[in-house]
Amino acid sequence: MPSALITGITGQDGQYLAEFLHSMDYDVYGMIKGQQNPRAEIIKTEMPYVELVSGDLQDLSSLIAVLEYTQPDEVYNLGAISFVALSFKQAELTANVTGLGVLRMLEAIKLVGGADNPIRFYQASSSEMFGKVRETPQNEDTPFYPRSPYGTAKVFGHHTTVNYRESYGLYACSGILFNHESPRRGIEFVTRKVTNAVARIKLGMQHELVLGDLSPKRDWGYAGDYVKAMWAMLQQDEPQDFVIATGRTHSVETMVELAFKAVGIDNWRDYIRQDERFMRPAEVDLLVGDCSKAKEILGWEPEVDFEQLIAMMVENDMALESAKAGRQP
Ligand code: GDR
Numbered sequence: 566m567p568s569a570l571i572t573g574i575t576g577q578d579g580q581y582l583a584e585f586l587h588s589m590d591y592d593v594y595g596m597i598k599g600q601q602n603p604r605a606e607i608i609k610t611e612m613p614y615v616e617l618v619s620g621d622l623q624d625l626s627s628l629i630a631v632l633e634y635t636q637p638d639e640v641y642n643l644g645a646i647s648f649v650a651l652s653f654k655q656a657e658l659t660a661n662v663t664g665l666g667v668l669r670m671l672e673a674i675k676l677v678g679g680a681d682n683p684i685r686f687y688q689a690s691s692s693e694m695f696g697k698v699r700e701t702p703q704n705e706d707t708p709f710y711p712r713s714p715y716g717t718a719k720v721f722g723h724h725t726t727v728n729y730r731e732s733y734g735l736y737a738c739s740g741i742l743f744n745h746e747s748p749r750r751g752i753e754f755v756t757r758k759v760t761n762a763v764a765r766i767k768l769g770m771q772h773e774l775v776l777g778d779l780s781p782k783r784d785w786g787y788a789g790d791y792v793k794a795m796w797a798m799l800q801q802d803e804p805q806d807f808v809i810a811t812g813r814t815h816s817v818e819t820m821v822e823l824a825f826k827a828v829g830i831d832n833w834r835d836y837i838r839q840d841e842r843f844m845r846p847a848e849v850d851l852l853v854g855d856c857s858k859a860k861e862i863l864g865w866e867p868e869v870d871f872e873q874l875i876a877m878m879v880e881n882d883m884a885l886e887s888a889k890a891g892r893q894p
Contacts, residue, residue, distance in 0.1 A: 566591065567589075567591050567639070568592035568594065568635065568636065568638055569586050569591050569593055569594065569637055569638065569639040569640070569641060570618075570632070570637040571593065571595050571641045572596045572640075572643055572644030572666075572670070573642070573644035573645065573647075574595025574597065574617070574643075575595075575597070575602065575604035575605060575607065575608060576643060577745075577746075577747055577749040577750050578689070578788055578792055579595065579643050580607075580611075580749055581747070581791075581792040582643070582792040583612050583615050584612065585793060587612070587614050587615075592616075593612075593615045594615070594616050594618050594637065595608055595616070596617075596619075596620045597618070597619055597620075598620070598621045598622075599621075605617060616635075618631050618634060622644050622665075622666030623661055623662060623665075624669075625669045625673060628669055628670055629673045631673075632674065632677040632678070632684070638683075638684065639684070639686075639687065639799050640674060640686050641687045642667060642670050642686065642689060643689045644666065645662060645663040645689065645719075646658060646659040646662050646715065646718075648715075648753055649693060649713050649715045650753075650843070650845060652714040652718070653714060653845065653846055659714045660714060660721075663715060663719060663722065664717070664718035664719070664721040664722055665721075668721075668722075668725050670686070671725060671726065671735065671737065674686055675729070675735065683736060684735075684736075685737075685799045685804075686726070686735060686737040686738070687799055688722055688723065688738065689740060689795075690719055690726070690740060690806070691716070691719045692742065692852045692854060693711060693712070693716040693849060694709040694711055694716055694719050694720045694723060694741065695707055695709060695710065696711045696712035696713075696716050696849050697712055697849070697850075698710070701851065702810075702812065702854055703810075703853065703855065704808055704858070712847040712848065713845065722739075723741070723806075726739045736804045738798040738799060739806040740794060740795055740798055740807055740809055741807065741808045741854075742810075743784040743786060743809065743853075743854040744756075744852070745788040746785055746786075746787065746788060746878065747787060747788040747878070748878055748882070749788065750788070750878070755776070755817055756820060756875070756878060757878065757882075758774075759774065759776075759820060759821050759824050760824050760879045760881075760882045761882045763824045763827070763830070764882035764883045765882075765886050766825075766830070766836055767828040767830065767883065768883075768890055768892070770886060770890060772836070773836050774821075774836050774838070775838045775839070775840050775842075775843065776821070776838075776839055776840070777839065777840070777841075777842070777845070778839075778844055778845075778848055779816065779817045779818040779821065779839070780850070781816065781817055781850055781851070782817075782851045782852065782853070783815065783817070783852050784813060784814045784852050784853045785811070786811045786869070786874070787867065787868070787869035787874050787877075789869070791867075794807065794809045794859060794863060794865045797859075797864070798863065801862065801863070807856070807858055807862070808854045808855060809856055809865070810853070810854020810856045810867075811856075811870070812853065812854060813853070813870075813871060814851065814852065821833065821837065823871075823872065823875050824878075824879050827880075
């Protein structure tokens with residue numbers, strides 16, 4: 566059976582990828598940092614087939630030990646400080662985990678892998694690398710212009726992945742994924758923050774939704790679709806980089822309106838308050854990806870569209886919040 570190691574196993578993508586790889590008969594290992602990670606319980610109960618191993622992207626020797634123990638065919642590096650707003654407050658930590666963590670994992674693969682023991686590597690790169698975009702839509706050749714410590718760290722990780730591929734012949738791919746969401750999305754990210762608040766407002770459990778800038782536009786897809794592209798990248802003859810996106814963009818405001826309308830609330834503006842607290846020192850105004858290369862070479866296409874995605878998330882949050890309130894949704 567093939568085996569895979571996933572860093573960032575407790576995150577949204579880690580969970581979808583673990584399920585997908587398990588369905589493809591992989592042995593799945595998930596790397597967990599620290600002793601008492603509360604989110605490890607979700608993996609233990611919902612995905613008992615995942616073997617959790619202890620390691621930290623800030624500690625090279627721990628990565629070597631994890632690779633020696635798990636002997637993976639594939640490594641998916643999804644671990645990172647992934648919340649852009651937090652990266653402005655903890656820039657050094659972000660550079661260390663999100664940026665240097667990639668270098669450490671590649672070094673570990675170089676040391677433990679080899680001709681007899683090749684390890685394929687996937688790096689979770691991000692559309693945040695395009696930042697103040699140089700062209701629209703963005704593709705694999707669009708120059709980077711990151712706008713946050715998170716974005717700069719991801720650019721470092723991306724270039725390091727390419728460099729290790731070219732310098733040492735590693736099978737290393739960088740997937741430049743645009744925003745991807747799901748019912749498993751953390752509550753700090755804007756889509757889930759909104760769908761959860763909409764459910765609570767509908768149920769009378771909350772009376773306002775406090776947001777930052779409503780004008781940025783994002784290309785939002787479904788995480789369950791995107792993890793399949795990660796896997797497909799590692800199954801090719803030659804390692805390459807790919808943009809993964811839907812090709813459609815919407816403003817935060819449009820997404821908010823859609824979420825409220827999904828529960829029948831038309832006067833949604835009455836519930837919105839804007840606060841400086843949720844504004845960023847530098848913003849990424851517009852992202853929209855061109856995934857033609859992935860379509861052509863990987864045969865990958867998004868299956869869930871934006872409207873279905875938001876409806877799915879609202880429905881999930883209605884069920885969750887109704888259960889908390891002890892009512893039928
Ligand atoms: P993003 O996702 O920064 O694009 O990065 P996020 O959902 O946090 O923000 C999207 C846009 O919404 C605006 N916004 C708010 N954002 C949050 N979180 N909370 C608010 O209250 C709010 N109000 C407005 C933001 O300013 C921004 O413009 C995500 C992450 O998953 C990254 O890790 C990943 O690399 C990229 O997507 C692709």
